[in-house]
Amino acid sequence: EDVEVLHWWTAGGEAAALNVLKEDLASKDIGWRDMPVAGGGGEAAMTALRARVTAGDPPTAVQMLGFDILDWANQGDVLADLSEAATAENWDAVIPAAIQKFAKPNGTWIAAPVNVHSTNWVWANKAVLDELGIAQPTTWDEFIAALQKVKDSGKVALAHGGQPWQEATIFDSAVLASGGPEFYQKSMIDLDPEALNSPEMVAAFDKMEQLRGFVDDNFSGRDWNLASAMVINGEAAFQIMGDWAKGEFLRADKVPGTDFLCFRVPGTEGVVTFNSDEFVMFKQNDDAAKAAQIEMAKAAESPEFQSAFNIVKGSVPARTDVSDEGFDDCGKQAMKDLKAASEAGTLLGSMGHGHANPAAVKNAMYDVITAHFNGEYDSATAAEELLNAVEGAQ
Amino acid sequence: MSGGAQDQAIRTGRVTRTFIYVVLIFFALFYLLPFFIMLINSIKPLPEITGGNMMALPTDPTIEPWKSAWSTAQIGVEATGLKPYFMNSILMVVPAVAISTILGALNGYILTKWRFRGDNLIFGLLLFSCFIPFQIVLIPMAMVLGKIGLAGSLTGLILVHVVYGIGFGTLYFRNYYAAFPTELVRAAMMDGAGFFRIFWRIMLPVSGPIAVVCIIWQFTNIWNDFLFGVSFGGLDAQPVTVALNNLVQSSTGVREYNVHFAAAILAALPTLLVYIVAGRYFVRGLMAGSVKG
Amino acid sequence: MARSDRAPQDMRTTLQNWLPKLVLSPSLAAMMVFVYGFIIYTIYLSFTNSKMLPSNEIIGLENYTRLFGLSAWTTALINLAIFASLYIVICIAIGLLLAIFLDQKIRGEGVLRPIYLYPMALSFIVTGTAWKWLLDPGIGLENTMHLWGWESFKFGWIKDRNYAIYTLVIAAVWQSSGFVMAMFLAGLRGIDNEMLKAAQIDGASNWNLYRRIVIPLLRPAFLSAFVILAHLAIKSYDLVIALTGGGPGRATELPATFMYSYTFTRNQMGVGAASAVIMLMGVAAVMVPYIYAEVKESR
Amino acid sequence: MPFLDIDNVTKSYGNVEVLHRVDIGVEEGEFLVLVGPSGCGKSTLLNMIAGLENITGGTISIKDRVVNDVHPSKRNIAMVFQSYALYPNMTVGQNITFGMEMHGIPKPEREQKLAEVAKLLQIEQLLARKPGQLSGGQRQRVAMGRALVRDPDVFLFDEPLSNLDAKLRVDMRTEIKKLHQRLKSTIVYVTHDQIEALTLSTRIAVMNKGYVQQLGTPKEVYDTPANMFVASFMGSPSMNLLPATLREANGGLAAELTGAEGQQIMLNLSQNGPNLRSYLGKPVILGIRPEAITDADGVDRNAKNTQALRNMVHVTEPAGSDTFVETSLSGKACIARMRADVDVHAGQPFDFVVNMDKAVVFDPETEDRIVD
Amino acid sequence: MPFLDIDNVTKSYGNVEVLHRVDIGVEEGEFLVLVGPSGCGKSTLLNMIAGLENITGGTISIKDRVVNDVHPSKRNIAMVFQSYALYPNMTVGQNITFGMEMHGIPKPEREQKLAEVAKLLQIEQLLARKPGQLSGGQRQRVAMGRALVRDPDVFLFDEPLSNLDAKLRVDMRTEIKKLHQRLKSTIVYVTHDQIEALTLSTRIAVMNKGYVQQLGTPKEVYDTPANMFVASFMGSPSMNLLPATLREANGGLAAELTGAEGQQIMLNLSQNGPNLRSYLGKPVILGIRPEAITDADGVDRNAKNTQALRNMVHVTEPAGSDTFVETSLSGKACIARMRADVDVHAGQPFDFVVNMDKAVVFDPETEDRIVD
Numbered sequence A: 001e002d003v004e005v006l007h008w009w010t011a012g013g014e015a016a017a018l019n020v021l022k023e024d025l026a027s028k029d030i031g032w033r034d035m036p037v038a039g040g041g042g043e044a045a046m047t048a049l050r051a052r053v054t055a056g057d058p059p060t061a062v063q064m065l066g067f068d069i070l071d072w073a074n075q076g077d078v079l080a081d082l083s084e085a086a087t088a089e090n091w092d093a094v095i096p097a098a099i100q101k102f103a104k105p106n107g108t109w110i111a112a113p114v115n116v117h118s119t120n121w122v123w124a125n126k127a128v129l130d131e132l133g134i135a136q137p138t139t140w141d142e143f144i145a146a147l148q149k150v151k152d153s154g155k156v157a158l159a160h161g162g163q164p165w166q167e168a169t170i171f172d173s174a175v176l177a178s179g180g181p182e183f184y185q186k187s188m189i190d191l192d193p194e195a196l197n198s199p200e201m202v203a204a205f206d207k208m209e210q211l212r213g214f215v216d217d218n219f220s221g222r223d224w225n226l227a228s229a230m231v232i233n234g235e236a237a238f239q240i241m242g243d244w245a246k247g248e249f250l251r252a253d254k255v256p257g258t259d260f261l262c263f264r265v266p267g268t269e270g271v272v273t274f275n276s277d278e279f280v281m282f283k284q285n286d287d288a289a290k291a292a293q294i295e296m297a298k299a300a301e302s303p304e305f306q307s308a309f310n311i312v313k314g315s316v317p318a319r320t321d322v323s324d325e326g327f328d329d330c331g332k333q334a335m336k337d338l339k340a341a342s343e344a345g346t347l348l349g350s351m352g353h354g355h356a357n358p359a360a361v362k363n364a365m366y367d368v369i370t371a372h373f374n375g376e377y378d379s380a381t382a383a384e385e386l387l388n389a390v391e392g393a394q
Numbered sequence B: 001m002s003g004g005a006q007d008q009a010i011r012t013g014r015v016t017r018t019f020i021y022v023v024l025i026f027f028a029l030f031y032l033l034p035f036f037i038m039l040i041n042s043i044k045p046l047p048e049i050t051g052g053n054m055m056a057l058p059t060d061p062t063i064e065p066w067k068s069a070w071s072t073a074q075i076g077v078e079a080t081g082l083k084p085y086f087m088n089s090i091l092m093v094v095p096a097v098a099i100s101t102i103l104g105a106l107n108g109y110i111l112t113k114w115r116f117r118g119d120n121l122i123f124g125l126l127l128f129s130c131f132i133p134f135q136i137v138l139i140p141m142a143m144v145l146g147k148i149g150l151a152g153s154l155t156g157l158i159l160v161h162v163v164y165g166i167g168f169g170t171l172y173f174r175n176y177y178a179a180f181p182t183e184l185v186r187a188a189m190m191d192g193a194g195f196f197r198i199f200w201r202i203m204l205p206v207s208g209p210i211a212v213v214c215i216i217w218q219f220t221n222i223w224n225d226f227l228f229g230v231s232f233g234g235l236d237a238q239p240v241t242v243a244l245n246n247l248v249q250s251s252t253g254v255r256e257y258n259v260h261f262a263a264a265i266l267a268a269l270p271t272l273l274v275y276i277v278a279g280r281y282f283v284r285g286l287m288a289g290s291v292k293g
Numbered sequence C: 001m002a003r004s005d006r007a008p009q010d011m012r013t014t015l016q017n018w019l020p021k022l023v024l025s026p027s028l029a030a031m032m033v034f035v036y037g038f039i040i041y042t043i044y045l046s047f048t049n050s051k052m053l054p055s056n057e058i059i060g061l062e063n064y065t066r067l068f069g070l071s072a073w074t075t076a077l078i079n080l081a082i083f084a085s086l087y088i089v090i091c092i093a094i095g096l097l098l099a100i101f102l103d104q105k106i107r108g109e110g111v112l113r114p115i116y117l118y119p120m121a122l123s124f125i126v127t128g129t130a131w132k133w134l135l136d137p138g139i140g141l142e143n144t145m146h147l148w149g150w151e152s153f154k155f156g157w158i159k160d161r162n163y164a165i166y167t168l169v170i171a172a173v174w175q176s177s178g179f180v181m182a183m184f185l186a187g188l189r190g191i192d193n194e195m196l197k198a199a200q201i202d203g204a205s206n207w208n209l210y211r212r213i214v215i216p217l218l219r220p221a222f223l224s225a226f227v228i229l230a231h232l233a234i235k236s237y238d239l240v241i242a243l244t245g246g247g248p249g250r251a252t253e254l255p256a257t258f259m260y261s262y263t264f265t266r267n268q269m270g271v272g273a274a275s276a277v278i279m280l281m282g283v284a285a286v287m288v289p290y291i292y293a294e295v296k297e298s299r
Numbered sequence D, E: 001m002p003f004l005d006i007d008n009v010t011k012s013y014g015n016v017e018v019l020h021r022v023d024i025g026v027e028e029g030e031f032l033v034l035v036g037p038s039g040c041g042k043s044t045l046l047n048m049i050a051g052l053e054n055i056t057g058g059t060i061s062i063k064d065r066v067v068n069d070v071h072p073s074k075r076n077i078a079m080v081f082q083s084y085a086l087y088p089n090m091t092v093g094q095n096i097t098f099g100m101e102m103h104g105i106p107k108p109e110r111e112q113k114l115a116e117v118a119k120l121l122q123i124e125q126l127l128a129r130k131p132g133q134l135s136g137g138q139r140q141r142v143a144m145g146r147a148l149v150r151d152p153d154v155f156l157f158d159e160p161l162s163n164l165d166a167k168l169r170v171d172m173r174t175e176i177k178k179l180h181q182r183l184k185s186t187i188v189y190v191t192h193d194q195i196e197a198l199t200l201s202t203r204i205a206v207m208n209k210g211y212v213q214q215l216g217t218p219k220e221v222y223d224t225p226a227n228m229f230v231a232s233f234m235g236s237p238s239m240n241l242l243p244a245t246l247r248e249a250n251g252g253l254a255a256e257l258t259g260a261e262g263q264q265i266m267l268n269l270s271q272n273g274p275n276l277r278s279y280l281g282k283p284v285i286l287g288i289r290p291e292a293i294t295d296a297d298g299v300d301r302n303a304k305n306t307q308a309l310r311n312m313v314h315v316t317e318p319a320g321s322d323t324f325v326e327t328s329l330s331g332k333a334c335i336a337r338m339r340a341d342v343d344v345h346a347g348q349p350f351d352f353v354v355n356m357d358k359a360v361v362f363d364p365e366t367e368d369r370i371v372d
C-alpha cells in the first residue's frame, strides 16, 4: 500500500529529511507517492489540495499549518481519525497542549505534528557586533540602540525582506514586546476588539515604525534568505526571522556562537511564538490505506524521525521528550525554551504564520501591517484599521 | 514571407533606413535581455552569481547547473531533476494539442461550410469561452473531474486542456475556412463525398498554415500551464512547469540560481523551439486566417 | 404533374443533414458545462456563504457588499485600469512601430521576427526570476549601470509603491508586444500594394502614407490586438505573482490575484466568487461587442 | 415530361423571394443557357438543380423522378464551377477520379476512364500536376474532365469561362460546343456573357431579377426579343432603343424620329399588323441593332427594306475588323457598326443606311415588344 | 525630344531581364496603349514611368527632365490602377481630393475641383459614400476622378477596365475615349484586351516577353502586323495563319493551299514585290482575317481582289450579329465571319469568298511579315 503525501518541502535539506520518513515507511512495505507543490508558503499546495478534495480524491497526508488545519477539521467528515496511533504512542502526554490545539481540534487526533518552529528569533552577525562593540541586547531599548549604532556605522542594521509574511513575523514580536503574552493572547488569538485597538497596539505599531527606520531602501520583495545572506556576509547586523534561517547560516559554514548569534527578540524572552508543520491525514476509504496512514502517523511521530528531521530542518521536535543530542546550540536552546514555555503557558501560536487566527483574519492583518510598514498609515490609524480589518474578515 | 517575391512598394531614404535598423536592433536587445540573463547565469558557478554582476559574462563557465537541473536537482523527495516531468508534459501536450486542434478544425469547418440556424450564436458562445479567467473554473472543474472519475489523472488533465483549447482552435479555423471557397465543398459533394470525407480529403490537406498557428498557440498555452497542472495533474501527471516551480520556489535553503535558470530554460526549450522552427509560418498563418487585414 | 412520386428523404441525406450538428455537439456540450455551467456555478457561489469549500447557505448580496467595502479590491480595480490602459496602448504602439519597420524589406527579418516573438512562448514561471533580477535595483539594471560607471542611474520602480505597477507594464509589454507585432505585420502584408503605390502617386510622403492610408486600413488588426490584449490584461496573474507578489504592500494587486487569494488562500470563496463575477462582467463588456461584430461580419 | 423539369420553382432567403415561379423544361440532349445580369438568380437556380440549395416552392425532376429531397451526391449530376473548384491538394488525375472513387468504382476502371477523358481533353501530359501549376484554360479542361468521367444525366456549368481572358474564352467556348455536339449530353449552362449564350445554346433563358424574361432559341431571343430588357441585354454593342412616334406612311407604318440636328426622320417599318396599328400616333420605342445601321456599301444585299438617313457623327471607334460609329437619334446615343475601312469622321454628317428588316417596336409603358 | 521619352530602358529582377531595351517616345496629347499577353512586362514598364520600380538601365524623361531618380510623388503623374486602389477608409470625395491635399492645395480650390470632376464623371451623388458601397463601374469612375483632379503631365492607366463586366467595359471605354478627346491629355494605357487597344489608342505598342514587337497606329498594327505574334494577338477572332507555298500565277503571285478534302486552292496575292518574289516555291504563312472570308453577298463591295473558294464547313457558331464558320485550310482551322442570316451548315461544303486586299504573308522561319 502507498501513502500519497502533499507537501512543499522541496528544498534540498528538507527533502532529504523527508527521505528519512520515506525510507522508514519503505521498511514497513509502505510506498511513498510524492506530490510536492512549492510556492508561497504552501499557497499553491492548498489550492491543489482543494481541487483534490473537491474531486473526492484526497491525498493520504498533507503538510499543513495552523488554522488551515482547523478549517479543514471544520469541513465535516474529510479528515482521518488517528486515535489508534496517538494512544499507542501516548501523544497526549508528549505533545504540548498549544500544539494539540491544532492536531486534536475536536477531541480527535487528525494530524501528526512534525516540528515546531519558533519565530521570535534574532539572528546576528557576531563579527559585526564585535567590531562595533555591541553586546547582545536584552531589552527592546538596547536592541534599538544597537540597531542605531549599526546604522550609524553605515551598515544595514536590520536585514528584512518586504513581503507581508516577513513583516507579520516581526509584528508578532513587536506585539509581544509592547504588551507581553497576555496581550498577545487577547489581541492576536482571542481577537478582542478592545485589545486590537488599544494603546498597546499603537505601541506595537510604533515599534514597527522604529524597525522600519533600520531597514535599507531596497527591502521590498526581497526573499528572506537573501536577507539572511546579508547578515551572513556582514552587510547587515540583525535579522528577525524564524529558526529556519539557521539553515542558511549553517550552510554557509557559520558556527553558532562564534560566527553568529541566535537569541529571542529582546522583550519577548520566556515566550515562544511558534508555528508547527503537521501531516494532516485525510480520510481514506479502504482498510489497507487506513492502515498505511496510521503507520505513517506513527513513523512521523517517532522520536527517531523527529530528531533526524528537525536537526536538518533547524526546527525542534513537536514532542518534548526527544533527546537534544545532535542538535546545535541554538537548537538545544530552542528545545529548552519550548519546554519551558509550554509548561508556563507562554507557547503561543504565531499570527504571522497562521497559528493565531484564521486565514481570513491573518491576511486582513497582513494587509494592515504591510500598509503601515510601507508608510500608508500612522500607528494610531493602523491600530484602528487593524480592528476594522479583523472585524471585516470575521 | 521572403521579401523577394513582394516588390517593395514604399521607398525609404538612407537616413530613415539607418534609423529603422537602430530601432529594430534596440528592441531586439530589449527582448533578448531577460533571456540573456538567464542564459549567462545558468553557466556560472553559484559564487560567481552571488558575488558578481548579473550581466557579466561568466569567467568560469560550467555546464554543471544544466546537468543538475536535468537529472539531479531536488524536485520533491526525489532528486530527479526535470527529466521525468518532461515526459509528463509531452504525454499531456501532444494529445491535448492534437485533439483540440482537430476539434477546432472540425468546428470551424462546420461553422463555415455547413451552416444552420443558430450557428453564429454557437460560434459566439465558443468564442467567449476563450476569455474566461481560469481561476474560477478550478473548484467546479475538480468536482466534475471527481464525478467522472478522471481526477488526478493524465486523461483528466488532457480533457481540461482540450475543453479550454476548443474556443481558440475554432476561432482560428473558422476565420481561415471562411475565406476558403465554398465551391470546393460543393464540388466534392457533387462528386459524392460526404461530411467526413470532404473534411479529410479536401479541407484538412489545405489547412497547413492555420494549423501551424493553432498548434503553436495551443502548444505554448498548454505547455506553460501551471494552474491546471498543479490542481488536476495528480501524482503521475505533474507537468514540467510544476516541477520547475517546485525547484525554483522551494521555501528554504540556498537558492541555486544557476540551476534555476538552467531549469527554466530547459522547461521552456520546447516552446522556444516551436516558435523558432515554426515561427516563420506564424505570420503567414495569421495572414491567412485570424487577422483580417 | 404527378406529385405522388416525390421520393422520401433517403437515409444518407438525413444523415448528412445531421452529421454536422452531431459532430459539433460534443464541443458545444463541453462548452455549456465547462464554461457556462461553471460561470453560473460561480455566480451561485457568489451568493453563498462559502468559505474554504463551497457551501449552500445563501446569504444574498453580502459578498458583494463586502467586496466593495474592501480597500484592496478598490486598489485592484484602480491598478487594473492603470495597468490595462498602459499595457494595451504601449503594446499596440510598439507592435505597430516594429511591424511597420520590419515591413520595409529589412535584411535579417527572419532573425528579428523570432526574437520579437519568443517572449510569447515563455511563461512568467520561466522568466519571473530573471525579471525580478533585472528590475531589482540592488542586483539588476541599476546596479549594472553603476558597475559600468553610470552612477546616477536610478531604476528602483519595483520597490516603490507608486511605481511598481509600471514595472508590471514593462514586463507585460515585453511579453506580448512581439505577438502584437506579428498581428500587425500580417495586416500590413495583407494590404493591397497598389493602394500604397496610388498614394505615392497622389504625392503622399511616407509619413502621410502611413498616417492616412496604412494605419486606417489596419483597423481590423487593431481590433483583434485590442481584444487579445484586453483579455490578457484582465487575466494577468502569473506576471504579478512572479514579479511583485502583489507588493510592495498591496500596490500591485490586480483583480485576478485578488480573486485567487480570496478564494484559495484566505478561505473566503464567496467573496472570491463575487470578484470573479465582476471580472467576468468586465470581460463580457469588452468581448461581447467584439464577438457580435465578428459574427455579424460573416453574414 | 421533359428530361429535366423545373416546375413552378420559387426560392426565398428568409422572406426575400429571389426566384419567382420559374418554369423551364429541358429536353434530353438540349443545351440550355441561363443568361442574365449579376444577381438575377442564375446560380441559385443551378444550385437548386444540383441540390446545393433547398427548394422553397415547386418541384424539380430529372428523368421523371422528383429530386427535391435527394442529396446532391445521389442526383447523378455533374457540375463545373465558375472558379473550377479544383482540389488544390490533389493532382489533376486525382481531381478527375475523386468522384469515381467516392462512388466506389474500382481502380482499373477509374484509370481507364481517366485515360479516355484525358485524351479527349488533351490533358494527358498534365495528369501528375497540381492545379496550381496549370493555366486558366488547362484548369477549365480539368474541371470539365472531372464532370465528364462521371457520365451524369445532366451537366451543370456555372460561368465556367468568366475567369479566362478574352482569347482563351473564345477557344474554350468552341471546345465546349464541340463536346456537346459529340456527346449529345443535356447541359444547363450559366453565363452573363451574351455572346457565349448565343453561340453555345440550343435554347436560352434570359433572366432578370428572379424572373424568366424569355425562353427560346438564340435566334428567337436575338431577333424577336420579348421585351426591352432582353433586347438590350442580348447583343454587343446592344440594340439601339430609340424613342419614336408611330405614323402612317406610304400605306404602311413608319417610325418618326428626330436627327442630331433636330431634323425629322421617317423610317418605314416592315410590320403592319393590327396590334401595331393601334399605337398609331402614339410614342413607341424603335429597336435597331448596330449591325443594321451601316453605310451604303456595307448594307446586307439580301435586305428588303433599307432606308438612307443622314445624320451627324459624334464619335468613331475603329476596332480593327469593324468601326463603331456613334450618332444620336431622338436624343439618344445610337451606335452603328461599319466596315473597318469606312470613310467616316467625328463631327461630320454621314449617310447611314438602315436595314429595317429586323427592326422591332416596343411599348414604352410595358416595355414589351409589340407583337405584330 | 518627345514629351515622354522611354530611352533604351531595361529592367531586371535579380539576373532575370524582364524588359529588353525598350524605346518608345510619346508625344504630348498622344494616347499610347501598351498591349500584350500576361507577364510581358506592361505593368513593369508603367511602374517604371511612375517611379514605383527602379530603372535598371536607360533613362525615362518627362518634359525633357530625366526622372530616373525622382520620387513618384514628385513626377506629376497620375495613375489609375487595375484594382482601382481606392482608399477604403475614405469617402469618394476624400479619395478624389487626397492627392491635392498631399500637394498642399487649399481647401476651397480642392472643393471646386472636386465639384467639377464629379460633374464630369457623373458621380456627384456618390461623394459621401465609401468605396465599398460602389459598383464596379462607379469605382472605376472614382479612380479616374482621382487622376483627373491632379492635372498631371502624364496619365497612366494599368488595365483599368479588366475588372468590369463586358457591358460596362464597353461603356467605360467610350467614356475614356471621349475624355481624352476633350482633355487632350497624354496617356499611357495598359491592357491585354486588343479591342480596347484598337479603339482607344492613337498609337499601340505591342509587347511580348519584354520586347516591343511593334509600335504604330492601330491601323498599321491591325493591317500590317510586323510579325505573326502581332497578327495573331490583335483582332478577335484572331487572324487565320495558314501554311502555303508561294507560286507564280497569272503574272502575279499566288499562295497555294490545301482544302479540307485535299483539293488544291490558289489564292492570288495583291503584292508582287521583289522581296516576296524571292520566296517563290518556298513555304510561307498566309495571314487572312476572319472578316475577309465571307459569302458572296457579304463581301466588301470596295474590295478589289476577291476570290471564291469552296470548302467543307466544320462548325458554325451563330452569335447574334454575326455567324462564325470554322473550316480548315492547309490542315489548320480557319475561321470566317459571316452575316447572321447566312445559309451555312456544319458538315456541308460552302462557297466562301476571300477578300485578298489585306492578306499578308509571313516568313515561317523568322515569323516576320514579308515586306513587299
Ligand SMILES: Nc1ncnc2c1ncn2[C@@H]1O[C@H](COP(=O)(O)OP(=O)(O)OP(=O)(O)O)[C@@H](O)[C@H]1O
Residues within 6 Å of the ligand: D013, D018, D036, D037, D038, D039, D040, D041, D042, D043, D044, D045, D192
Ligand atoms: N444566402 C443568401 N441569402 C440571401 N440572399 C442571397 C443568398 N444567396 C444569394 N442571394 C441573393 O439571391 C440573388 C440571386 O443570387 P445568384 O447568386 O443566384 O445570382 P447570379 O445570377 O448567379 O449572379 P452572378 O452573375 O453575379 O453570379 C441575389 O440577389 C443575391 O443577393
Ligand SMILES: Nc1ncnc2c1ncn2[C@@H]1O[C@H](COP(=O)(O)OP(=O)(O)OP(=O)(O)O)[C@@H](O)[C@H]1O
Residues within 6 Å of the ligand: B004, B005, B006, B007, E013, E018, E036, E037, E038, E039, E040, E041, E042, E043, E044, E045, E192
Ligand atoms: N518582383 C519581381 N521579381 C521577379 N520577377 C518579377 C517581379 N515582378 C514582376 N516580375 C516578372 O516580370 C514580368 C513582367 O511582369 P508584369 O507585371 O510587368 O507583367 P504584365 O505585362 O503587367 O502582365 P499582366 O497582364 O498579367 O498584368 C513577369 O514575367 C513577372 O513574372
Ligand SMILES: [Mg+2]
Residues within 6 Å of the ligand: D042, D043, D044
Ligand atoms: Mg452566380
Ligand SMILES: [Mg+2]
Residues within 6 Å of the ligand: E042, E043, E044
Ligand atoms: Mg500587369
